[in-house]
Amino acid sequence: MMNLESYWPEILDVVRQKVAQQTFNTWFLPLEPESAAPEDMLVGCPNHFFMDWFSEHHLGILNEAGTHYFGKDISFGLKVKESTSPLPQDLLDSFPPIPLDDDEETGDRPGAARVVVEPRQPRSGGVYNLNPDYTFENFVVGSGTDLAFAAATAIAKNPGDRFNPLFVHGGVGLGKTHLMHAVGNEIARNWPHKKICYVTAETFMNDLIGSIRDNRTPEFKLKYRGMDVLLVDDVAFLAGKESTQEEFFHTFNALYDLKKQIVLTSDRSPKEITTLEERLRSRFEWGLITDIQAPNLETRIAILKRKVEVNNIYIPDDVIGYIAENITDNIRRLEGALIRLLAFASLTGREISLEMASEVLSSFFRGNSGGPVRIADVMEVVCKSHDVSVDQLKSKRRTQDLARARQLAMFLAREMTGASLNQIGRAFGGRDHSTVAHACQKIQKDIGADPRFRGSVRDLQERLRGKK
Ligand code: ADP
Numbered sequence: 001m002m003n004l005e006s007y008w009p010e011i012l013d014v015v016r017q018k019v020a021q022q023t024f025n026t027w028f029l030p031l032e033p034e035s036a037a038p039e040d041m042l043v044g045c046p047n048h049f050f051m052d053w054f055s056e057h058h059l060g061i062l063n064e065a066g067t068h069y070f071g072k073d074i075s076f077g078l079k080v081k082e083s084t085s086p087l088p089q090d091l092l093d094s095f096p097p098i099p100l101d102d103d104e105e106t107g108d109r110p111g112a113a114r115v116v117v118e119p120r121q122p123r124s125g126g127v128y129n130l131n132p133d134y135t136f137e138n139f140v141v142g143s144g145t146d147l148a149f150a151a152a153t154a155i156a157k158n159p160g161d162r163f164n165p166l167f168v169h170g171g172v173g174l175g176k177t178h179l180m181h182a183v184g185n186e187i188a189r190n191w192p193h194k195k196i197c198y199v200t201a202e203t204f205m206n207d208l209i210g211s212i213r214d215n216r217t218p219e220f221k222l223k224y225r226g227m228d229v230l231l232v233d234d235v236a237f238l239a240g241k242e243s244t245q246e247e248f249f250h251t252f253n254a255l256y257d258l259k260k261q262i263v264l265t266s267d268r269s270p271k272e273i274t275t276l277e278e279r280l281r282s283r284f285e286w287g288l289i290t291d292i293q294a295p296n297l298e299t300r301i302a303i304l305k306r307k308v309e310v311n312n313i314y315i316p317d318d319v320i321g322y323i324a325e326n327i328t329d330n331i332r333r334l335e336g337a338l339i340r341l342l343a344f345a346s347l348t349g350r351e352i353s354l355e356m357a358s359e360v361l362s363s364f365f366r367g368n369s370g371g372p373v374r375i376a377d378v379m380e381v382v383c384k385s386h387d388v389s390v391d392q393l394k395s396k397r398r399t400q401d402l403a404r405a406r407q408l409a410m411f412l413a414r415e416m417t418g419a420s421l422n423q424i425g426r427a428f429g430g431r432d433h434s435t436v437a438h439a440c441q442k443i444q445k446d447i448g449a450d451p452r453f454r455g456s457v458r459d460l461q462e463r464l465r466g467k468k
């Protein structure tokens, strides 16, 4: 049977006719077919930056070309070429290299060891869904993460012993998922025979639903309850999903009783997860709860430098400083800025400088990824969640519920739209700026005092950012 490699040059030819030469050279030539079987349609990218950018901007064209070539719907999968992945050597050693055919094109990339590893497949002990790049070594410890990091390394040394479960919470893009994979990778390194499984709460639920549909619930139970380490990401997703909570509760108990390590993450603390069953909440609180917070400037710079180093690229210090100063609350966005810069540089052949960075990134820094939030968006979301109308929000009526919704909307407008107090006052039926200022202070105070309220405000903010 022929594999993708034999078709690859012709697929590239189709692409070549569709895109500019420069784009072709930069984004398509570096790809390598990786599939063992033709139906895999897997192509390798030189690094993660490349892969993220490619998937967002060029994968569509590749899929079109494949579809055109084969005359049926094709979607390619992407992976980072193994030879460039910064896997620790001993982890690499634990995967058997697969011999390559003699006539295979060896490529002229330096250091291309051409070892095929499949780290996402279970090994002898069983590592399920762990990302080998998310290690403790690749995690930059800073002021906002030192406690969580200390706890994570402690349980990786003694899984199931003291801090069980470990519950890590904090905002989006701050490294929760990374840390939890790092725990798994480290335990796998020290105890190759342990079974370690990473799932998101959503996957857990889908798995459960699928097992019910296919009459496989015993297998489902065996699978999760047979783990030595269970890493469950984004457990706030379980809120309001009663039967999934029920099943998760039993899984939790089974593992806990056997002293198996459980690690949970969430964008908020157990107390802030509304509509979580009390018995589950209390279990989440049995072990260690630690939060992670946005990194300070020094840490952001250190993180960028690490990314640059790991990916073998050069970016001047003043540019790194510029990015770190402008993105303060989300490391994923820090990385996004880097990708954008690198792509621009490679497309235009220009050297990366501060001037170029500000040209390329200023729009990226301004808005959230989904475009700016408008006051009207805020009103709409708040009205929906409080069951009031926009007209009521703008009116002079001051029933308690309405006043509350209005204050909250003003607060969110202030936090998220960049509008001034005066502009907000005007939008809310011509109110004075001091009224808006007062509303903001009041809500801020309540957020500090009431974790549940904080959780629901965060929900609204996320909805506004288009994350929900
Ligand atoms: P979360 O799960 O909190 O939303 P992730 O763990 O997915 O965040 O992190 C987002 C990205 O930022 C990942 O690529 C991760 O590797 C990177 N990252 C986050 N925190 C750090 C850190 N302290 N050091 C290095 N990289 C980090």
Ligand code: MG
Pocket: 173, 176, 177, 178, 233
């Ligand atoms: Mg995450």
